[in-house]
Amino acid sequence: MTEHNTAQNPESARTAPVELTKRTDETIIKVADMHKWYGTFHVLKGLNLDVKEGERIVICGPSGSGKSTFIRCINRLEEHQRGQIIVDGVEITDDVKQIDTVRKEVGMVFQHFNLFPHLTVLENCCLAPLWVRKVPKREALATAMEYLDRVKIPEQADKYPGQLSGGQQQRVAIARALCMKPKIMLFDEPTSALDPEMIKEVLDVMIELAGSGMTMICVTHEMGFAKTVADRVIFMDQGEIVEVAPPEEFFSNPKEARTQQFLNQILQH
Amino acid sequence: MSLPSELPPRQDIGVIGWVRKNLFSTWYNIVLTLVAAYLVITSAGPLLNWVILEATFTGESASDCSGEGACWLFIGQRLNFFIYGFYPDALQWRVDIMFGLLAVAFVPQFIERFPRRKWFGIFGLTGLPLIGYILIPGGWFGLEEVQSSRWGGLMLTLILAYVGILAALPIGTILALGRRSDMPIIRGMCVVFIEVWRAVPLITVLFMASVMLPLFLPDGVNFEKLMRALIGITLWQSAYMAEVVRGGLQAIPKGQYEAASALGLGYWRKTGLVVLPQALTLVIPGIVNTFISLFKDTTLVLIIGLFDILGAVQSTITDPAWRNVTTEGYVFVAFCFWIFCFGMSRYSQNLERKLDTGHKS
Ligand SMILES: Nc1ncnc2c1ncn2[C@@H]1O[C@H](COP(=O)(O)OP(=O)(O)OP(=O)(O)O)[C@@H](O)[C@H]1O
Ligand SMILES: [Mg+2]
Numbered sequence: 001m002t003e004h005n006t007a008q009n010p011e012s013a014r015t016a017p018v019e020l021t022k023r024t025d026e027t028i029i030k031v032a033d034m035h036k037w038y039g040t041f042h043v044l045k046g047l048n049l050d051v052k053e054g055e056r057i058v059i060c061g062p063s064g065s066g067k068s069t070f071i072r073c074i075n076r077l078e079e080h081q082r083g084q085i086i087v088d089g090v091e092i093t094d095d096v097k098q099i100d101t102v103r104k105e106v107g108m109v110f111q112h113f114n115l116f117p118h119l120t121v122l123e124n125c126c127l128a129p130l131w132v133r134k135v136p137k138r139e140a141l142a143t144a145m146e147y148l149d150r151v152k153i154p155e156q157a158d159k160y161p162g163q164l165s166g167g168q169q170q171r172v173a174i175a176r177a178l179c180m181k182p183k184i185m186l187f188d189e190p191t192s193a194l195d196p197e198m199i200k201e202v203l204d205v206m207i208e209l210a211g212s213g214m215t216m217i218c219v220t221h222e223m224g225f226a227k228t229v230a231d232r233v234i235f236m237d238q239g240e241i242v243e244v245a246p247p248e249e250f251f252s253n254p255k256e257a258r259t260q261q262f263l264n265q266i267l268q269h
Numbered sequence: 270m271s272l273p274s275e276l277p278p279r280q281d282i283g284v285i286g287w288v289r290k291n292l293f294s295t296w297y298n299i300v301l302t303l304v305a306a307y308l309v310i311t312s313a314g315p316l317l318n319w320v321i322l323e324a325t326f327t328g329e330s331a332s333d334c335s336g337e338g339a340c341w342l343f344i345g346q347r348l349n350f351f352i353y354g355f356y357p358d359a360l361q362w363r364v365d366i367m368f369g370l371l372a373v374a375f376v377p378q379f380i381e382r383f384p385r386r387k388w389f390g391i392f393g394l395t396g397l398p399l400i401g402y403i404l405i406p407g408g409w410f411g412l413e414e415v416q417s418s419r420w421g422g423l424m425l426t427l428i429l430a431y432v433g434i435l436a437a438l439p440i441g442t443i444l445a446l447g448r449r450s451d452m453p454i455i456r457g458m459c460v461v462f463i464e465v466w467r468a469v470p471l472i473t474v475l476f477m478a479s480v481m482l483p484l485f486l487p488d489g490v491n492f493e494k495l496m497r498a499l500i501g502i503t504l505w506q507s508a509y510m511a512e513v514v515r516g517g518l519q520a521i522p523k524g525q526y527e528a529a530s531a532l533g534l535g536y537w538r539k540t541g542l543v544v545l546p547q548a549l550t551l552v553i554p555g556i557v558n559t560f561i562s563l564f565k566d567t568t569l570v571l572i573i574g575l576f577d578i579l580g581a582v583q584s585t586i587t588d589p590a591w592r593n594v595t596t597e598g599y600v601f602v603a604f605c606f607w608i609f610c611f612g613m614s615r616y617s618q619n620l621e622r623k624l625d626t627g628h629k630s
Contacts, residue, residue, distance in 0.1 A: 177531075
């Protein structure tokens with residue numbers, strides 16, 4: 001997998017630092033001593049993390065370190081076996097009701113977009129609001145258009161995903177998640193399946209979203225993005241959180257040897 | 270800056286261009302074309318003679334048939350029996366209404382720009398069978414009752430196929446979903462059902478339905494023979510359909526399930542709104558293929574004494590009043606089946622084109 005590195009890319013660095021607009025001290029996600037196994041393989045080994053409302057977290061780390069698995073546990077796409085995950089006051093357990101409550105509040109954007117190919121862009125965006133939130137159709141359409149506008153593709157509303165470019169599809173996927181008006185957004189390498197020229201259009205949307213005060217957890221190797229918007233950068237390796245630090249500190253003065261090694265590797269080329 | 274857009278180059282190269290490109294492009298193409306042309310010309314003449322030029326269309330009885338060409342007169346004379354079986358003449362208007370409604374529901378499906386054709390289709394799948402259920406057996410609202418033992422011919426063929434098709438798709442879909450369920454009991458039951466029914470030939474199913482089923486039913490409960498055949502055909506067909514649909518379900522990428530889950534859609538909504546629409550679209554060719562083979566398999570009811578169109582024709586060609594009309598009879602049956610099966614095939618191609626949203630790269 002290519003790890004895009006736009007740290008030295010002036011395009012994304014030029015974007016002005018994002019102002020904090022909404023920031024309370026309330027913890028919205030609490031992960032405590034969380035473990036996960038795939039069969040006998042210990043993937044996540046006791047993760048601890050508190051995320052405050054409005055906080056923007058970037059997770060990075062080598063391939064196979066468990067980044068995707070970690071954020072997928074937050075909306076129960078993967079099941080954890082030990083420890084606690086509390087999202088917006090609801091603990092994630094086997095209880096289907098609680099999982100549904102959490103999923104309503106947590107939007108997710110995937111590496112491969114995962115748009116519904118049999119529905120138009122607009123229908124993709126309206127599906128969950130109509131069937132999960134049960135908002136009236138007119139309102140759902142209005143919200144969908146509003147968010148498509150925000151990700152700058154209102155003119156594509158009636159097309160099918162198969163007719164759009166990768167960057168456009170990913171922006172639709174972001175709009176689709178936002179239409180549920182979630183409190184938290186999870187991004188799992190949203191730009192790594194995109195061609196370089198499309199990465200920026202997606203990052204711009206994410207930067208704009210970060211500016212609006214959304215709580216975000218992004219798995220990404222876009223270090224430029226991390227520097228611009230992250231409140232904290234997390235480095236994971238072999239199922240552990242190795243280091244957590246604000247971006248300035250993380251990039252200029254990493255404490256752990258493993259972090260240094262990783263940064264050297266990805267900043268080299 | 271930007272260049273003006275131009276029209277695409279003309280593809281049309283005229284008849285001669287087409288012929289040269291497609292029929293005579295290489296030496297082996299030329300040979301193939303000539304051989305094919307020879308075969309068509311030598312067989313088309315006699316066929317045309319038999320079917321039309323030397324055939325007898327009008328007359329009263331077997332003696333009017335000249336003996337050279339086909340004796341279509343025979344079909345015309347017995348058409349009533351071929352279509353309605355032993356359904357009483359005076360009540361055949363009820364069947365005619367059903368034929369009419371069938372046409373009303375499904376002919377619009379072939380006309381691209383027909384207004385509200387979706388609703389005609391929905392009527393065909395809901396209202397039509399309901400009306401048929403009241404009208405054809407009668408016994409309701411002062412309609413005279415007609416025992417199912419008197420139904421026959423094309424009408425019976427269509428009833429068998431229609432009920433089988435209509436019931437097998439939903440039952441098969443549920444079985445396919447059950448087979449992929451996380452719950453071991455449900456999964457087990459579905460696997461057993463599918464594997465048992467799929468492993469049994471339809472003839473056996475029909476025999477069991479007509480001979481053995483009554484032995485298992487409690488006293489006083491007795492379905493008519495037709496009903497038993499319908500149940501047998503439907504369950505047998507559902508097992509096949511389940512496997513076709515399962516093929517579609519398996520082709521849906523995991524990411525689709527994950528995206529739907531992440532949006533908060535529960536199992537049924539995820540299945541109904543995201544997974545099934547895609548899975549069924551993918552397997553339209555397989556579904557229609559199954560329908561077509563069911564349509565033809567209905568002829569097997571002959572062995573439990575039901576007179577579908579093939580049975581009706583077969584019982585007539587042995588009639589001593591008509592000699593040597595065997596070929597005409599079978600050609601007629603084949604033609605009837607071909608019309609319906611070809612119709613289904615065309616419709617499925619229509620549907621595929623309509624549902625193609627360009628995501629298959
Ligand atoms: N369904 C699964 N079954 C078994 N092992 C799995 C499964 N999914 C992931 N793994 C393993 O778990 C580990 C963590 O995977 P994960 O996808 O979370 O890594 P990642 O940090 O997201 O890596 P990448 O940067 O390549 O996306 C890997 O070693 C992977 O092989
Ligand atoms: Mg990953």
